[in-house]
Amino acid sequence: MRQGQNTKKLSVFKGFVSACLLGTSLVGGTAAWAECPDDYQTARAGDYDIKGPEVTEKKTGVTWQRCAVGQTFENNRCMGSPKAMTFEQAKAAVTAGWRLPSKAELETIRMEGCAFPAVNTILYLSLEGRKYWYWTSTEEGTGAWALNPEGGAMANTPKTDLAAILLVK
DSSP, rough: HHHHHHHHHHHHHHHHHHHHHHHSSSGGGGOOOSOOOOOHHHHHHHTEEETTTEEEETOOOEESSSSSTTTHHHTTTTSSOOOBBBBHHHTTTOOTBBBBOHHHHHHHTTTOOSSSSSBTTTTTTGGGSOOOOOOEEEEEEEEEEETTTOOOOEEEEEETOOOOOOBBO
């Protein structure tokens, strides 16, 4: 009986620690424990103009590529995998008319109170796999800021780490 009680207490403690760790990994400590419902993502999609492989935020006028560099847009889907690259490689991968988003711009694609994913996968199709972080153009010391689209964390990341990129104009 005593061992069963200790096992239950340990299980509760592990759950509490996991919840605390997850909460601290989310930007601003937002405690969103489940995926955002599709209807919320659809409602937020009204804040954007979607034109095939691009999406434009109505409020800011910033246009985003819906697929990461390394992918192609086909049949309203991103085909292939995002290309993982260092920060210097990401800066070199910028094409004419496009650029890396600033930290502030990349933060705008997060949906407040959502996690797993923390970005709208209706708009940003390449983030559905959620295994990549995404670089910003904002440098800080030996690092640059990157976004984890799954939990919504924004972190100053060593420039030698590998991450994907979404381009803006």
